[in-house]
Amino acid sequence: MDLTPKQAQKLFEGDGGAYYIWSSSDVPALVEAKVGAGKLVLQPHGFALPHYADSSKLGYVLQGDDGLVGMVFPNTSEEVVIKLKKGDVIPIPLGSVSWWFNNGGSNSEELVVVFLGETTRAYIPGQFTYFFVAGTLSLLGGFSTEFVSKSYNITKDEADKITKSQTGVLIIKLGEDEKTKIPKPSENSTHKLVHNITCATTLTEKEFPFLKQAGLSASLIKLEANAISSPTYTTDATVQLVYVAGGSGQIQIVGLNGQLVLDTEVTAGDLLVVPRFFMVAKLAGENGLECFSVITSSQ
Secondary structure: OOOOOOOEEEEEEEEEEEEEEOOOOOOOOHHHHHHHEEEEEEEOOEEEEEEEEEEEEEEEEEEEEEEEEEOOOOOOOOOEEEOOOEEEEEEEEEOOOEEEEOOOOOOOEEEEEEEEEEEOOOOOOOOEEEEEEEEEEEEEHHOOHHHHHHHHHOHHHHHHHHOOOOOOOOOOEEEEHHHHHOOOHHHHHHHHOEEEOOOOOEEEOOOOHHHHHHHOOEEEEEEEEOOOOEEEEOOOOOOOOEEEEEEEEEEEOOOHOOEEEEEEEEOOEEEEEOOOOOOOEEEEEEEEEEEEEEEEEOO
């Protein structure tokens, strides 16, 4: 298994922002470990169109304090709107519909969210596949006008407006008048569905019950300059997916028969997989090292 850390590749870029992926062809270990990753970058007023995916994942806000996400969870019809800021962890259960928005002003910073999750039921092993419900890639837009109008008891003109008026793809940029139509976030929902981590910690469903819906847990490690995180492993056959959120350093992984399978330098933006039962240790460089990890169990 090739465990070499890799940087994300740009999949899409528009006025509203960009989306990056780690493809299964670039990182074969993602396929074998059945995990995946992506990164969303939204410019001010950038809006990621409503979608759902074939995988459960956790979002971790790397940058930005004016993010909004609207979500509709499986088996419900009610939308909840959540405010996001740097350090927030938000679970996205399998099949949840969501949209993402950078609510910051024109001079504010980008909203950057990295997504790490499992792909056991994914169409493409090691990758997230998204299904859009608006825009030119909308599934609803694939149906005939007659089917849409009869399904929702609307006129054919109304059906065409619903399915064809949005010509954006993946990510768009909203104008000031459109921004005012974005729903306001709920403090109660934000408190229940988001957990902020700013210091080294481990999150399981015990500390953050909503993680159970995604079947994942998370950890954040922050090392000072030249500090080390001693060798660790998971005892329950889970996989660790590690994203280097800041700084630089060295990571070693030891696997079967005590073999050193990875000994490499890492920098911010690198992604690597720690296979089940393998041991991993991290050594920070001169500027420290920050790693956000997702583990394929909520416990």
